[in-house]
Every structure is written in structure tokens, then in C-alpha cells.
Amino acid sequence: MRITISHISKSYKKVKALQDITFEVKPGELFGLIGPDGAGKTTLFRILTTLLFPNEGTAKVAGFDVVADYKKIRNTVGYMPGKFSLYQDLTVEENLNFFATIFGTTVAENYELIKDIYVQLEPFKDRRAGKLSGGMKQKLALCCALIHKPTVLFLDEPTTGVDPVSRKEFWEMLKRLQQKGITILVSTPYMDEAELCDRIALIQNGRILEIDTPKAIVKHYPKQIYNVRSNNMYELINSLKDYEFNHSAYPFGEFVHYTDRRTDFNPMKLKVYLESKNLSNIEIEKTEATIEDTFMELAK
Amino acid sequence: MNENKVIQVEGLTKKFGDFTAVNAITFDVEKGEVFGFLGANGAGKTTAMKMLIGISNPTSGKATVAGFDVFTHAEDIKKNIGYMSQKFALYDDLTVQENITFFGGIYGLSRDRIKEKSEALIQELGLEKVAKQLVGSLPLGWKQKLSFSVSLIHDPKIVFLDEPTGGVDPITRRQFWEMIYKASHQGTTVFVTTHYMDEAEYCDRVSIMVNGKIEALDTPKKLKEHFKAKNMNDVFLKLARG
Numbered sequence: 001m002r003i004t005i006s007h008i009s010k011s012y013k014k015v016k017a018l019q020d021i022t023f024e025v026k027p028g029e030l031f032g033l034i035g036p037d038g039a040g041k042t043t044l045f046r047i048l049t050t051l052l053f054p055n056e057g058t059a060k061v062a063g064f065d066v067v068a069d070y071k072k073i074r075n076t077v078g079y080m081p082g083k084f085s086l087y088q089d090l091t092v093e094e095n096l097n098f099f100a101t102i103f104g105t106t107v108a109e110n111y112e113l114i115k116d117i118y119v120q121l122e123p124f125k126d127r128r129a130g131k132l133s134g135g136m137k138q139k140l141a142l143c144c145a146l147i148h149k150p151t152v153l154f155l156d157e158p159t160t161g162v163d164p165v166s167r168k169e170f171w172e173m174l175k176r177l178q179q180k181g182i183t184i185l186v187s188t189p190y191m192d193e194a195e196l197c198d199r200i201a202l203i204q205n206g207r208i209l210e211i212d213t214p215k216a217i218v219k220h221y222p223k224q225i226y227n228v229r230s231n232n233m234y235e236l237i238n239s240l241k242d243y244e245f246n247h248s249a250y251p252f253g254e255f256v257h258y259t260d261r262r263t264d265f266n267p268m269k270l271k272v273y274l275e276s277k278n279l280s281n282i283e284i285e286k287t288e289a290t291i292e293d294t295f296m297e298l299a300k
Numbered sequence: 301m302n303e304n305k306v307i308q309v310e311g312l313t314k315k316f317g318d319f320t321a322v323n324a325i326t327f328d329v330e331k332g333e334v335f336g337f338l339g340a341n342g343a344g345k346t347t348a349m350k351m352l353i354g355i356s357n358p359t360s361g362k363a364t365v366a367g368f369d370v371f372t373h374a375e376d377i378k379k380n381i382g383y384m385s386q387k388f389a390l391y392d393d394l395t396v397q398e399n400i401t402f403f404g405g406i407y408g409l410s411r412d413r414i415k416e417k418s419e420a421l422i423q424e425l426g427l428e429k430v431a432k433q434l435v436g437s438l439p440l441g442w443k444q445k446l447s448f449s450v451s452l453i454h455d456p457k458i459v460f461l462d463e464p465t466g467g468v469d470p471i472t473r474r475q476f477w478e479m480i481y482k483a484s485h486q487g488t489t490v491f492v493t494t495h496y497m498d499e500a501e502y503c504d505r506v507s508i509m510v511n512g513k514i515e516a517l518d519t520p521k522k523l524k525e526h527f528k529a530k531n532m533n534d535v536f537l538k539l540a541r542g
Binding site: 035036037038039133134135160161162163164165166168189190191192204232233234235237250251252253254292295296299300 | 339340341342343439440441463466467468469470471472474477478481482484485495496497498501502520521531532533536537540541
């Protein structure tokens with residue numbers, strides 16, 4: 001089922017949360033909305049799940065208009081909000097039964113869809129939701145969002161604050177759901193998760209910076225990036241920023257990612273400059289752009 | 301005590317009833333080092349950190365932080381460290397200026413010193429125009445940078461950062477790390493927990509906790525070599541998944 005977003009804008013008083021957002025999520029696609037806190041991700045999710053009216057523009061989810069057909073959308077889609085929104089004082093099993101009943105179905109009827117995830121929760125089925133660990137809460141929330149067999153799934157920052165092991169498991173679950181034909185729109189502030197999506201939209205300050213496959217987005221990066229390393233990270237960053245031909249210099253793990261304004265950049269000259277700043281053990285080598293490099297270049 | 305070891309931990313253990321949350325961990329952190337403290341949710345990181353900052357009593361073992369014993373001199377530890385977490389940082393309903401004054405007061409700085417510090421801090425962060433605005437109205441990235449500076453207001457020997465950069469945009473996150481490098485360059489030890497594995501690569505050394513124990517401790521480069529992993533994320537997955 002398709003999601004079509006057309007010229008959506010939304011403001012809260014003076015704050016422009018979303019500005020003229022247009023894109024489409026194709027049926028069966030795993031689409032990522034990538035951006036920091038305050039980018040407008042949650043506002044867009046709330047509009048698409050019929051919880052908020054846009055000021056301008058239209059959007060359709062699975063063929064239904066988000067304003068006119070809101071009741072149909074609510075029956076068709078699954079939504080996992082960023083904030084844990086299950087009943088803390090109900091047990092795992094009670095929460096699941098509750099959400100199944102609300103949607104006029106039973107856990108047994110759609111068990112197949114949640115089985116993979118629920119088996120991990122089953123040992124804790126009598127535990128209250130409020131007493132679960134972060135990773136378990138997230139799995140329960142996903143089960144509840146799936147219990148009525150939605151055709152479109154909205155996941156708002158499902159992996160925020162979750163450790164790398166649980167994050168990896170969560171993405172493996174999403175891939176399996178996608179294979180069952182569910183269209184998935186997922187948001188995340190973790191740039192490394194972008195690679196796991198079919199296509200992504202980079203979003204900041206209510207505007208879309210770019211939409212494409214992760215591979216294509218990285219290819220569009222306009223410059224050659226160099227990994228630079230030395231004996232002193234702090235002095236290295238300062239020296240690179242002071243360099244007259246510096247286009248950008250950002251710390252990236254054990255390196256600094258450096259780009260130069262000149263087209264005929266010679267790394268040897270940079271090395272000489274850095275040595276003149278009393279740095280030693282200097283290494284400069286070419287490297288590939290990442291989604292994060294692209295995001296920063298576009299957001300500059 | 302070795303002057304250069306600002307944190308010394310030996311066999312530190314914390315039990316809650318039958319459950320051992322932290323199981324005999326041993327490590328040292330050196331002056332000016334950026335030390336990454338990693339682990340899965342529930343591995344015992346937070347419990348270990350609480351013991352080190354003097355707000356939770358260990359069950360057994362030994363530890364000194366900034367030269368003070370965690371068993372007998374917890375109050376002295378609190379005065380000599382800075383602390384910042386994403387959950388608790390600044391008061392949203394106080395202005396930038398008021399927050400600085402408040403935390404300066406808490407750490408026992410004189411009025412003159414607070415005035416001096418807050419002017420320097422506001423200028424350094426370029427917050428002159430918003431100094432009289434409520435912190436709640438600032439963008440998240442500004443808040444985090446301010447919060448970090450405030451945690452350094454009393455020139456502590458060590459600053460503890462508990463998942464400091466969650467949710468901020470990549471540029472701000474890097475500006476934040478540049479501030480960390482600067483503090484470290486000036487001799488402040490930085491003890492940081494994070495879920496961003498790429499950030500682990502910024503640290504001088506990294507420890508990884510699994511089920512209450514420190515299962516790995518080395519430079520990111522050596523950990524990657526040892527685990528034949530291409531990045532810290534792979535190191536983490538190999539360790540934590542067993």
C-alpha cells in the first residue's frame with residue numbers, strides 16, 4: 001500500500017515544523033526518514049496517522065485521504081509512537097489482548113504475523129509492561145502495532161536509546177515484516193540505520209534535504225573526502241579549520257574528514273602545512289562519503 | 301596513588317539481593333584521557349557509574365575517583381567531578397544566565413568567580429543574545445553544549461557524560477566532540493557512555509561491559525584488530541552476542 005504526501009506544511013505558532021513536504025512511499029517499500037530531534041519527523045507521522053491536521057497540503061495512506069477518510073486509515077495502519085504508549089500497569093498479555101479487542105480481532109487470529117517477535121516476549125507475558133527492559137518494551141509495542149494486521153506500518157524512532165544489539169535485532173524484524181508485504185515508514189536519528197532502508201529522505205528544520213536510495217545519496221556527495229590523522233586530535237581539528245583552503249573538517253572517529261576548496265588538491269602540501277603546526281604521525285588518505293557526510297554537507 | 305590515574309577501580313562489585321549488577325570490575329583511567337564506557341542496556345553501566353560518582357555504595361571492591369575513596373569520601377568526589385546526562389541537565393524554566401549562576405553556586409564558587417566564569421562561558425558559546433532567555437526555548441544542541449560547559453564550571457578533574465549526544469544533528473554532535481577534545485587537551489579526564497558506536501571510535505580507550513563484567517578494554521584500533529572487526533559496532537555485536 002502506497003503513501004503519498006503532497007505539499008504538506010504545518011506550523012505551531014511561529015515554529016514552522018514542516019515546510020512543503022512532498023514524497024511518496026511505494027507499496028512494500030522500507031522507507032527511512034532520517035533527521036535529528038526537532039526536524040519534524042514526529043509531526044509528519046502524526047499527520048499521516050490522522051492525529052494532527054496539516055495547515056496545507058494533502059496526503060493519502062493506502063488510498064485514503066488523511067483528513068476525509070481518517071477512520072479507514074486508523075483501521076488500516078499500525079503506529080508505534082516514539083514515546084512508549086502502552087499501558088504500563090497492564091501485563092504483556094493484557095496489553096496485546098486489549099489492542100486486539102479494540103481493533104475487533106483476537107491475538108490468535110493474527111498470531112502468525114507477530115510470532116517471531118512474541119516468542120521472545122512470551123517468558124515475560126505476565127509481567128507488567130512498565131517493568132520491562134527497553135528492548136522488550138520496544139518489541140511489545142511493535143506487536144501491539146501489528147496485532148490488527150496493518151498494511152502500512154509507521155514507526156517513529158523505534159531504536160532511539162536502544163543498544164546496538166537490540167537495534168540490530170529490531171531491523172532484522174523489520175526486514176521480515178517487509179517480506180510479508182507491509183509498507184514501512186520508519187524514522188531514526190541514527191545515520192548508520194539509513195543504509196538498511198530501500199530509500200531515505202534526509203530531513204532537517206522541517207524541510208527535506210534529499211530523497212533517494214542510500215547508495216545514490218552517498219554518490220551525490222560533491223567532493224573527495226580525505227581521512228586525516230595525527231598525534232593530536234584537538235590540534236589537528238583546529239589546524240585544519242584554520243587552513244586557508246579548508247572546505248570542511250569534521251571529526252569522524254579516529255580520523256578527521258577533510259575536504260578542500262581547490263580542484264587540484266595535493267595532500268602533500270596539506271601534510272607540510274600540518275607539520276608546520278607541530279603535528280606529527282600525519283596520515284592523509286582518500287575515503288568514501290557516508291550518509292552522515294552528505295547530511296552535513298546539505299545541512300550546512 | 302599514581303598521580304596520573306584519576307580513576308582507579310579494583311574488583312568493584314554491586315549486588316542487589318541475589319542479583320550481581322556489577323561483577324568485580326577492574327580498570328584505571330588516566331589524566332586527560334577520553335574514556336568510553338559501553339555496554340548493552342542492562343549490562344550494569346549505570347550502576348557502575350553511580351558508584352564512581354559517589355551516589356551508590358559499592359558492595360565490595362576498591363575504587364578511588366579524583367584521589368578520593370568511594371566508600372569513605374563520596375562527598376569529596378562529588379565536589380571534584382562534573383556530571384552531565386541527557387535526562388538531567390539544566391533547568392528549562394531558568395534563563396541561561398540563571399542556570400550558570402545556580403550551578404556555580406551549587407559547586408561553591410564565589411560570586412566574583414561565577415560572574416567571571418559565566419561571562420567567559422556565554423562568550424565562548426556565542427550565547428550573548430540568548431543569555432536572558434529561558435533554557436527551555438533553546439534548540440536541543442545549544443542546551444547540550446551549554447550543559448557540558450556548566451558541568452565544567454568548577455574546573456573538575458573528571459567529567460562524567462551519560463549518553464550526552466542523543467538526538468542531536470550530526471554537525472552539533474561534532475561540535476560537542478570538539479568541546480570534549482578541548483577539555484581533554486586541557487587535562488580534564490572525560491568518562492563517557494554512549495549508544496553511538498561511531499562515537500566510541502572518538503575515545504582514547506573503550507571498555508565494554510557484558511552482564512556486569514568488563515569483557516574488553518583497549519584503544520578502538522586494537523579492539524578492532526583483536527576482534528577482526530571493521531568498526532566498533534561489529535566489535536560490540538561480537539562481544540555482546542557471544
